[in-house]
Amino acid sequence: MYARTATVSLAAVALLGAGALLLIPHSQATDSGTETGASARTDTRAGSVLRTAVSRRAVQPPDAPAVFAHRGASAYAPENTLPAVDRAGRLGFAWVENDVQRTRDGVLVVIHDTDLKRTTDVEKVFPKRAPWAVKDFTAAEIARLDAGSWFGTRYTGTRVPTLKQYLDRIEHNHQNLLLEIKSPEMYPGIERETLRVLSRKGWLDADHARNRLVIQSFGAGSVRKVHQQRPDVTTGFLGTPKVADLKAYAAFTDQINPSYASIGARYVAAVHALKGPHGRKLRVNTWTVDDAATAVKVNRFHVDGIITNAPDVVRGATG
Numbered sequence: 001m002y003a004r005t006a007t008v009s010l011a012a013v014a015l016l017g018a019g020a021l022l023l024i025p026h027s028q029a030t031d032s033g034t035e036t037g038a039s040a041r042t043d044t045r046a047g048s049v050l051r052t053a054v055s056r057r058a059v060q061p062p063d064a065p066a067v068f069a070h071r072g073a074s075a076y077a078p079e080n081t082l083p084a085v086d087r088a089g090r091l092g093f094a095w096v097e098n099d100v101q102r103t104r105d106g107v108l109v110v111i112h113d114t115d116l117k118r119t120t121d122v123e124k125v126f127p128k129r130a131p132w133a134v135k136d137f138t139a140a141e142i143a144r145l146d147a148g149s150w151f152g153t154r155y156t157g158t159r160v161p162t163l164k165q166y167l168d169r170i171e172h173n174h175q176n177l178l179l180e181i182k183s184p185e186m187y188p189g190i191e192r193e194t195l196r197v198l199s200r201k202g203w204l205d206a207d208h209a210r211n212r213l214v215i216q217s218f219g220a221g222s223v224r225k226v227h228q229q230r231p232d233v234t235t236g237f238l239g240t241p242k243v244a245d246l247k248a249y250a251a252f253t254d255q256i257n258p259s260y261a262s263i264g265a266r267y268v269a270a271v272h273a274l275k276g277p278h279g280r281k282l283r284v285n286t287w288t289v290d291d292a293a294t295a296v297k298v299n300r301f302h303v304d305g306i307i308t309n310a311p312d313v314v315r316g317a318t319g
Contacts, residue, residue, distance in 0.1 A: 064319050065298075066305035068095045068178050070288055071112060075310040078151035079119065080110045081158050082169050089173040093311045096170060097178040100163055100194055102187045107139035108163035108197055111147075114183050120145040120160065135186060163194070167201045176212040177203070178285075178307070180238065184222035191225040195233075209233050216257055220249070227252040227277060234278070236285065243270045250274045250282055257307070260286040260294060265301045272302070292317035 072084025073091055080098055088096050099112040116122035116132045122145055123132065134142070139162065148158025161169070170177055184190055194215070198204050203213055209232045216236030217223050223235050236255035240262040241248075249256065254276040258267075263286060271282045285305035289295050295306060295317040308314045 061319065065303050066095060066285070067093060067311045067314050067318075068097050068285065068305055068307040069093045069311045070097050070307045070309045071099065072096050073309070073311060075290065075313075078148045078155050078158055079309075080112055080161075081147055081155075082161055082165070083148070083155060083158060085166070085169050085173065085175065088311060089175060091312050093315075094174075095176045095178060095305075097180065097307055098166060099180045099182040100190070101134045101182050102190055102193065103134065103139045103142060104136055105138045105140075106193070108190075108194060109134065109139065109142060110161045110163055110166045112182065114186065116142070116145065116160075119150055120147045121149065163197050164201060167198070167203060171201070171203075178214045178216065178236070181215065181217040181219070181222050181226075184217055184219045191222055192229060195226065195230055204230065204233070206232075214255065216255065224252045231277065236283075238287075240267070243267065246271060246274055246282075250276050252277060253282075254278055254280065255283045255285055255304075257285045257287065260289050260298050260306075263298075263301060263303075268301045268303055289314055 069084075069088035069091075071079035072081065073087040073093070074080070074084050077084040077087045085096055098110050100108050101111055101114065102108055111119065111134060113119065114134055116134060116137065120142075122129070122137075125145060126132065126137075126141070129136065142160050145160060146157060147160045148155025167177075179194070181190055181194060195204065198208075198213070202208070209230070214234045214236050215223075215226050216238050217226075218238040220237060220239075223237050226233060227235050234255070235253045236257045237249055237253045238257050240258035241256065246256065256271045263284070268284050271284050274282045276282050283304040284301075285307055286298050286301075286303050287307035289298060289306050289308050290310045290313065292313055295308075295314045298306060299318045306314050306318070
């Protein structure tokens, strides 16, 4: 999904009231700008605070939509980084979304764009390597890049995490994962490799597969491959298929996850009328909603979830 904001508008925040601004204080162990050396070691007590925050603050009315922190709480910390995951945890959100791609030497890394220019200092570190595609760099080279200072100086030195590092952090925080396989046409076999890493990190046991993990993609073929290789895993298709085509998608995906601008109540009802491969009603998680007014609007469509860079804004508007 390609929609984000670095900050939340003051008008949107004002709609929430002062209570939404009472956040758990930052921890240097879990939200430092630099995720290397001593600062990368997560303090046990700080981690306990994060897990408690997720458990206590993620509770919403039963009819409220689930809230997914898009690339972590990316309105408040650099997207797809460990500080963004931790920020979502401190805000009390159990679900985080990320993007997965593959390096030249076959390591899965968490980053959205297929090139490294926007969210790292790659042009400075490797000035002669244009067009700076993720797939053209080794994991060791990408690990040298600063993936935080573009967002703010306090995040200088933040790194692009590998999928393994990302999984370790969200497991430590007791968070759940909405994982997007990014541009699968560029990375043949990435579905199997992603499942392999998930398995090795303990994310394909019955509890994770049933309750804590969703794998999604804009590529219908990629979603179908995941379902064929691990039919127990919940899957999602990113997009807005025609109503006439929904039945075909229901054979291999559990969720239809469209842009909020492309749907209405009738479309959501058409999705809900079908059951997915696990015999459950198809769900709709819409993206990327960052203001209170739009959150209220899509909530009236009876969506099941809202994907957002500013999860506290959405929760305040719909919870």
